[in-house]
Amino acid sequence: DIQMTQSPSTLSASVGDRVTISCRASQSVSGWLAWYQQKPGKAPKLLIYDTSSLQSPVPSRFSGSGSGTEFTLTISGLQPDDFAIYYCQQYSSSSPTFGQGTKVEI
Amino acid sequence: EVQLVQSGAEVQKPGESLTISCQGSGYTFNNYWIGWVRQMPGKGLEWMGIIYPGDSDARYSPSFQGQVTISVDNSVSTAYLRWSNLKASDTAMYYCARLRGVRFNDGFNLWGQGTLVTVSS
Numbered sequence: 001d002i003q004m005t006q007s008p009s010t011l012s013a014s015v016g017d018r019v020t021i022s023c024r025a026s027q028s029v030s031g032w033l034a035w036y037q038q039k040p041g042k043a044p045k046l047l048i049y050d051t052s053s054l055q056s057p058v059p060s061r062f063s064g065s066g067s068g069t070e071f072t073l074t075i076s077g078l079q080p081d082d083f084a085i086y087y088c089q090q091y092s093s094s095s096p097t098f099g100q101g102t103k104v105e106i
Numbered sequence: 107e108v109q110l111v112q113s114g115a116e117v118q119k120p121g122e123s124l125t126i127s128c129q130g131s132g133y134t135f136n137n138y139w140i141g142w143v144r145q146m147p148g149k150g151l152e153w154m155g156i157i158y159p160g161d162s163d164a165r166y167s168p169s170f171q172g173q174v175t176i177s178v179d180n181s182v183s184t185a186y187l188r189w190s191n192l193k194a195s196d197t198a199m200y201y202c203a204r205l206r207g208v209r210f211n212d213g214f215n216l217w218g219q220g221t222l223v224t225v226s227s
Contacts, residue, residue: 034213043217098151
């Protein structure tokens with residue numbers, strides 16, 4: 001399996017901050033990477049697919065970048081609704097895998 | 107409305123069998139892969155496996171191969187996840203989710219509400 005490692009595990013931030021979450025793959029996943037947001041007691045929500053494509057109707061303050069083994073999710077201007085856990089997922093291999101998650105808290 | 111609706115919470119004993127379901131509506135069920143994702147209490151997401159309803163092509167994570175069976179019934183637009191021998195370690199929330207597009211390598215853009223499975227003697 002391709003291992004996905006996110007950093008940091010927890011991130012403390014304030015409303016209005018620019019937040020960056022990193023995701024590293026144990027081998028190249030090309031651009032086959034997605035980002036999800038999960039709030040307590042809710043199903044995950046797709047934010048970004050194919051590294052940088054924004055899923056409609058996700059706000060444009062969310063953006064993704066990277067290639068190969070290094071990827072980044074950026075939230076430009078953190079909003080109260082953005083406090084959640086974020087997961088990256090590779091779907092390059094026949095057995096897709098998720099990162100362990102990054103909790104964005106106040 | 108495009109949605110996936112999962113069956114309700116289950117409480118089962120170790121060694122028992124169990125099938126949970128995921129019904130799709132509002133779209134052409136046959137055309138999109140549907141997968142299952144496990145989330146153990148307080149933990150992250152784990153990709154279990156996926157099936158293409160058009161031809162019942164099912165693929166599994168090595169971690170779940172042989173532990174569960176994924177199937178579909180197109181006549182009722184429903185995907186299933188089955189265990190034949192439950193263990194306490196199967197206690198988790200299980201989500202079904204649909205791939206965004208028709209290709210296999212894609213993200214999940216439609217999720218069910220989750221089914222909580224509790225296995226306890």
